[in-house]
Structure formats: C-alpha cells, structure tokens
Amino acid sequence: MRGSVTGRDVMRWMASAPGTTMPRRPSTRPAGGRLPMVEITTIGLDIGKRVLQVHGADAQGRKVLQRKLRRDELRAFFAALPPCLVGMEACATAHYWGRELRDLGHDVRLIPPSYVKPYVVRQKNDAADAAAICEAVTRANVRTTPIKTADQQAARVIQRTHELLSRQRVTLINAVRGHLAEFGILAPAGPQHMSQLIERVADPTTPIPALARNALNLLIDQLVELGKQVDQLEAGMKRRCKADPDGARLLAVPGIGPITASAILAGVPDIQGFRSGRDFGAWLGLVPRQNSSGGKDRLGRITKMGDRTIRRLLVTGALSVIRWARAKEG
Template identity: 55%
Template sequence: MQVTTIGLDVAKRVFQIHGVEAAGAVVIRRKLRRSELLQFFAHLAPCLVGIEACATAHFWARELGAFGHQVRLVPPSYVKAYLKRGKNDAADAEAICEAVTRPNMRFVPVKTVEQQGVLVLHRARELLVRQRTMLVNGLRAHMAEFGIVVPQGIQRLPELVALLEDEKTGIPQIAHEVLAAMVVQINNLTTSIRQMEKRIVAWCRTNAAARRLSTIPGVGPITASALAATITDPTLFRSGRHLAAWLGLVPRQHSTGGKAKLGRITKMGDQYLRKLLIVGMTAVIRSARRTKAPAFAWVNALLERRPARLVSVALANKAARIAWAILIRGETYRAPAITAAA
C-alpha cells in the first residue's frame, strides 16, 4: 500500500516515522537514525510529510521538499491536542501525522537559508546583550560591596569603570584584578554587538520589505529586519488583526454564557518580535511626551487615561497591523493626515 501521509518526529540522532495510507491504516511505524533519514525519503514516493515546528525543522523541511514531498510544519501547541495518554517518540509521530491532515490546521511557512541566517544574527546579538547585562549587573553588585554605587543604566558604565580605576576608592588589589577582567569582557561584548548591529543594518538596506517596514514610526532596522525575516508569507494572515493576535498583542479571552471577559495580552507567538515592537513604541511615547506634536495627539490623549506600559502595548498592536498592510500592499508607511480644528 502506498504511503500518503507521514508524521516525522525529529531529534538529534533517532527519528520516529508514522505513515498511513489513504484510508488511514498504519503502513509504517519505525525508527531511523540520522544517517538513514534522507535515504529513506529519497526512495519514497512523494507524499504529505508533517513535522513539528521545532529546532532543525526548517532544515529538514527544505531537504525533504527537494525530493518532491509536500512538507508542512505544525506548531507544537497544536500537535498536543492529538497526543494520546503517554508521551513518547512513537506517540508524537502519530499525533503529528493526525494533525497535519486536519483541514483547519495552521502551519508554519518554511524559511529559506537566508532568512534563517538573518534570524541567527538576531538571536546571537540578543544572547550577547544578555551576557553583557549579566556582567554589568555583576560588576555593579561587586563594587557596591565596597561602597561604590552609580545610577542604573548601561550608559552609566563609564562612570563605574572610572571609579574602579581610581586608586582612592580603596578596592583591594585581588578584587581590582577580577573586576578589571570583567570590564574587559564587557568591552569585548560591546564591540561584538556593534558589529552584529552593523550587519543587521546592512541587510536591512538590501531587503525591500525591511526597508518599507523601517518607515513605520518606532520601527528601526533591527525590528524591521526581524519582521521581514520571520514573516515569510504575510498572506497567511487574513488581516492585520490576525498578525497582532499571532504576536500575542491582543487581550486574552475567557468568555462564557455570552459574556465577554478580556484580560491581559496573550503573549503568544514570537516573544522576540513582541519585545522589539513594545520597546520601539516606548521610544515613540518618549517622543510624544517631549514634542507634543499634532502627529502624537492620539498617543498623548491615550496617555492621559492609561499607564505608559499599556499605551506601548496598544501602539505595538497598531504597528503590527500597519506592518501587515505594508507587507501585503508593497507600500511604505504614510502618516495619517492631520485635520485642522474648526
């Protein structure tokens, strides 16, 4: 019997396969080692292959797609509903095989090598920023033990380093050597972060979608390039509202009996994109408070009624909808016309 659908549970070394024929009867249920996987699919007639959208899934999707198979990536949270009782590799593969055939299932588009390369650059920069923050906090805490305290913020680091180099502070020699080594690590990380940011800006200038997205207020090259590399096919979202919901920027619903109850935002989807949008909109709020320009009238009016953090989330939701419209229409951001008061 010919295999029509396969659920593939990927791992580092051992892969689990669950295949069914057109009527749903199980045809294949076996384990394959990493070295055997491509050879197996190369000799298999083209069929539908479902893979959980996890680590290395995009790589395997591209490799299997080259053999003529129709590969679909299923979000792990959607696979869980089809998992029976115990969890193991065979049960996971069976659940994936069942989930990929659902007509209303939502799939993750397969990313290209270039898009994954840009996202690796973003993730590496984010990792280095976290490491630098840890070192700065450690340096601040250690120097506080000797009574040396400066205001918070990475921009205050030079003041802390200057006090470390001051002999009048009375820091013991053994502690001074350790703290000086931490400062060297912080400087090296700062240099690497700046180099990565230059590469991100350079890629943003060469990508048409990223250039258009960067025209949105509060969206810089880092956010624009992350959006362009992550949202590979904007037509998968029916509207900008669906994109904002995918990013977790809409209220969580807990409604029953015809009564709508809305809570905090869902925080679903890509956490990195959500953070970039909210941080960018925080900069817009600072500009609105400082300039009081007519273009920020809506923002300032909202700030009078709501906390700044809530306003930044609302602006991030609005920016996500604008980003969808720009990606769909192939246009740049156009600021709304300001009507004069009568």
C-alpha cells in the same frame, strides 16, 4: 513422579493441531524489507536528536508503516518513496528537515505542537506523536508554519547572538556596579553609562583595594570586548535592513530600529500570510485572552502566544514613542 506435569507436556498441549496454522499479528514492515510505496500517501514524522519516528498511512487513513530511523537513514528512506504529504511539528531542526524533504519532491508541512496535541491517543510516546502528526496534517482546519530558508535562519542566528551578548554585557555591568557599591562607589545603571563605569575603575584615585581592582579589570576587559561585538552585530543588522526592501519600510515606522526590523525579518517567514495588521498582532499574542461562554465576553490579559522576542521589541518601541510624544507635548 506420578501425576506431575513437565514443560514438554505443556508445550505439546499448546502446539497447534496437524495441518493447521496459528494466526499471526500483522506486521507494519512488509516482507522483504521493501516499503509499500504505492500505498503510502501521508507520513507523520516525529523528530528527535538521534532517532526519528515514522508513521505512514494510505489514502483511507489506515496505518501501513511504522518504524524508527536514525538521522543518517532518513534521506535514503524518503528518497525511496514517491511524493507524499509529510507532516512535522514546528520545533528544533524542523525547518532543516523540511527543506531537505521538500527537495526530494515531498509536500512538507510544519504544524504547531498545540495543533498536534489533541490527536495524541492515550499515552504519549514517539510512535503516538508520529501517528498524531499524521492525523493532524490531513485536517483542513489545522494551520501550518512556513518553512524558513537557510538565509532566514542565519538572520535568526545573528539576532539570537546579539541577544545573548547583550545579556552578558548587562550581567557584567551589574557585577561591576555591585562590586563598586561594596566600597561606597555608586555608578549609574545601563549600557549607555558603560564608559563612565570603565573610567571609574581605571581612575587610580578611586578608593578600591589593589586585589579588587585587579579582579574588576578582568571584568572591564570582557565588558569592552562585548561592547565591540554588540556594536559590530548592530552595524551589520542596520546595513542589511537598509539593503532589504521590507527592512527599509520597517525602519521608516516610528519606534522600529535595526534590531526590531531584523527580528521581524528573521522571525516572520511570510508576511503575506497575514490578511491584516490585526492578524499579525494576534499571531504575536497581543490580543486579549478569551474565556467567553453563554453570550458573555470575558477578556483577560494578552495571550503572549507568539514570538516573545518580536513582541518585546515592539512593545518597547511603542512605549518609547509614547514617552517621546508626551515629552514633546509637555
């Protein structure tokens, strides 16, 4: 058809003139697939379950590397790099990767996510997060989190397991109490009355239908087993705290028992990082929230920005000491 334009004509018009080349977008992956090892001084690593995003920068802060890695590729990737500064968010699996990369000779620093967020430019994605981490780790005013050892994380697992089993025990106790209340039988609350609750169910004179008694016996069996497991964990906590010098000093403080002492030992990697007890309290979120401006101090409730488990245990212990002191005075 006269005057029609074909796709071949369009391609001919878009082609470059003879002897010239079209400019190409610079690639972050160097030719030959080899890493620019001489240029990279800082790396931001965004950790994921399956894929990890890497952002590398040179001494001037310019991006020289950006790529995704699988978990099984990360160790070989960093082993091929010279020692450099590596930043990661202090999140799940960060302490494990911190130990792994530190063993390869890198300077690894874990950054709280709240310090990384201001450096995220525009939209949030893995690449932007890695770039923000790479930028934040070079800032002098950004605080870092000490890398926990494997033993500290193991103690944390024990403490979390104790919490889980204790919650499950309370759930079973409340379930049994609720079922007994349906038949007009009231039982006291709390794990300290667990033996009394078990005796009420086992007593054949208790007015409970046979079908309900069979179901309650299943709950009682689980309750007894959970009680043994919780007691076993608490005995191990007490034994380890007495053997640890810091744990023994913590046990000497009124209101602190083996559970609280174990939580502090597992949740605070380096107690020497706090200049005073006030700094430790601020780290736990036990200081007032501030909204001050124009020379006026506006203080609110506590910030609750730290470890909630340690904070809860310390507050519970302090209230127990206060009640004991008031009862002694009265």
